[in-house]
Each structure stands twice: as structure tokens, then as C-alpha cells.
Amino acid sequence: MAPFNFDLTAHIFSFGDKQIRIYTNNQFSQVLNINGKLALIKLTATGTVELPNIIVEVKSNSAITEEDVQKAEATVKFIFNLSFDLCSFYNEIKNDYTMTKIAQQLYGLKNPTTPTVFEALVDSIVEQQISIKVAHTIEERLVKKFGEALTLDSETYYKYPTPQNIACNTVEEIRSCGLTQRKAEYIQEAAELIVDGKLDLEQLKSHPSPEEIISELDAIRGIGVWTAELTMLRGMQKLDVLPADDLGIRRVISRYYRGGKPIKADEAREIAKAWGKWKGLAAFYLIIAEVKDIIV
Numbered sequence: 207m208a209p210f211n212f213d214l215t216a217h218i219f220s221f222g223d224k225q226i227r228i229y230t231n232n233q234f235s236q237v238l239n240i241n242g243k244l245a246l247i248k249l250t251a252t253g254t255v256e257l258p259n260i261i262v263e264v265k266s267n268s269a270i271t272e273e274d275v276q277k278a279e280a281t282v283k284f285i286f287n288l289s290f291d292l293c294s295f296y297n298e299i300k301n302d303y304t305m306t307k308i309a310q311q312l313y314g315l316k317n318p319t320t321p322t323v324f325e326a327l328v329d330s331i332v333e334q335q336i337s338i339k340v341a342h343t344i345e346e347r348l349v350k351k352f353g354e355a356l357t358l359d360s361e362t363y364y365k366y367p368t369p370q371n372i373a374c375n376t377v378e379e380i381r382s383c384g385l386t387q388r389k390a391e392y393i394q395e396a397a398e399l400i401v402d403g404k405l406d407l408e409q410l411k412s413h414p415s416p417e418e419i420i421s422e423l424d425a426i427r428g429i430g431v432w433t434a435e436l437t438m439l440r441g442m443q444k445l446d447v448l449p450a451d452d453l454g455i456r457r458v459i460s461r462y463y464r465g466g467k468p469i470k471a472d473e474a475r476e477i478a479k480a481w482g483k484w485k486g487l488a489a490f491y492l493i494i495a496e497v498k499d500i501i502v
Contacts, residue, residue: 207290208256210288211314212249212251212286216234217229223349225364232251239365244356246266246356246358247282285320312498315491321366322366324397327396329345331428395428396429432451435449439490445486450472456471462502
């Protein structure tokens with residue numbers, strides 16, 4: 207749904223690992239599970255921001271059916287939040303001068319979503335209290351160590367591990383990716399809860415109450431409110447959630463609204479009231495604005 211700027215949205219994957227997920231030369235690629243088979247999905251944009259068109263190419267060692275193509279397209283639609291009407295967001299923030307000016311310069315930017323909630327949860331656990339650069343290195347190690355591999359044309363690609371991939375390994379094996387003992391335990395325990403049928407992350411996506419989702423996730427060892435909120439924002443498209451305890455989010459809010467002085471979570475939430483039900487999306491816009499050094 208227009209407006210949609212594919213280049214702007216996919217740019218955050220420009221520094222990814224080409225064996226896992228990458229955006230380069232105007233093409234996005236990632237290995238996904240499509241109807242039980244590993245497939246390399248390649249996306250190329252041929253349209254404009256106002257008339258977007260995405261070409262989806264599906265490659266696998268198994269025969270690709272029309273049903274597989276349809277599933278791949280549906281997954282891509284979810285990952286890039288293509289059904290979301292950005293005009294609702296732009297209308298909500300029209301009385302916020304700063305956010306409106308940023309949105310004008312990032313027109314058509316949508317927030318990518320992880321293919322599964324489990325991926326968002328694991329990444330959020332990994333990123334607890336460490337730098338994003340270090341976290342991304344650990345995340346890539348996890349994918350290559352525990353994820354399924356797909357070899358096409360002499361190139362090997364890796365899909366993000368499933369809960370089953372993680373649960374059958376020891377804490378020490380998980381820890382070897384660079385995690386602390388506690389984080390390795392948290393990730394393994396969450397995977398085991400899913401495998402045992404005690405936790406259904408995908409079902410939580412449809413729950414209408416953010417507070418109840420946070421409460422259920424917060425009950426799991428190692429998952430506090432910050433991790434739950436980040437998981438919801440990244441993996442569930444809950445764009446009303448603002449992880450105000452996140453130092454990075456508070457930093458970008460302060461840069462554009464408080465002249466760069468340190469602010470607390472309560473002040474960040476107060477500022478975010480102007481963004482209505484799109485608080486999480488607005489925070490994402492601020493993050494990208496900082497990356498691009500946008501001046502208001």
C-alpha cells in the first residue's frame with residue numbers, strides 16, 4: 207500500500223550478512239521457510255513510492271509451486287508491513303512539527319518485521335545491555351550455528367533457527383556464540399516453552415491488549431518489560447508500543463525534542479503522547495532520522 211519507499215525501508219539491512227539477510231544493489235534477499243521447504247527470497251522494487259511494485263523471486267532446491275509463491279508473497283507482505291497505510295500515521299502526527307518534518311524527509315518508510323516472533327524475542331534477549339554492533343555479531347553466530355542451511359549455485363545461506371533448533375542444544379553450545387550464561391539459559395528456556403506447547407508467540411500477535419501480552423512475556427524468566435515491548439514492536443507489528451526504557455530510543459527522542467539532554471522514561475512517554483497510537487513507529491522514524499543525520 208502506498209506510500210512505500212522500498213529503498214529507504216530495506217536500507218537497515220545494508221550492513222547485514224549476505225548469507226543470512228542483506229540489501230544490496232537495490233535487492234533484498236533472505237532465506238525463509240516456505241511451506242516446509244527452505245527457499246531464498248529475492249525482492250526487487252520496480253515501482254515508485256506512490257505506485258510501489260515489488261518483484262518476488264523464489265529459489266530452492268525443491269520444486270516451487272504456485273502455492274509456494276503465494277506463501278512467499280504473503281510473508282514478504284508481513285515482513286515489510288505492506289498492508290499498513292502510512293497516511294494514518296502521518297495524519298496522527300500532523301500537530302507535531304518535529305515529527306512531521308522528519309516524516310516528510312522519510313516519506314514512505316515502513317518498519318520491517320521479523321518473519322517470526324521467536325526471532326524478535328531472541329534478538330531482544332541478545333541485545334539486553336550490550337551494544338547493537340556486538341549484539342548483531344552474536345545474532346549472526348546463532349543463525350549460522352543453529353539455523354538450517356541452503357546451498358544454491360555453490361553459495362550457502364542460513365535461515366534463522368526455530369525454537370526446535372535451539373531447544374535440542376545445550377546451554378553451553380548456545381553460550382559459545384558469545385552469550386552470557388544467563389542469556390543462553392533464557393533463550394533455551396523460551397525455546398523449550400514453545401516446543402512443549404506452553405508458549406505460543408505467534409498466537410500472541412492477534413491479542414488486542416498490549417498490557418496482557420507484556421504480562422505474559424514478562425512472566426518468562428529473563429524477559430522483562432523492555433524485552434517484551436521490543437519483541438512486540440519488532441515481531442508483532444504492535445506499533446503503539448514504546449520501549450521507553452531503551453537508552454537508544456530515549457537518546458533519539460532527546461536529540462530531536464530536548465536538545466540532547468538526558469531524559470528519563472517517563473519524560474519520553476510524555477513526549478510520545480503526541481504520536482497517538484503510533485508511538486513505536488514514530489520512535490523508529492527517529493532512529494532512522496538519526497542514522498541519516500536529519501536536521502529539523
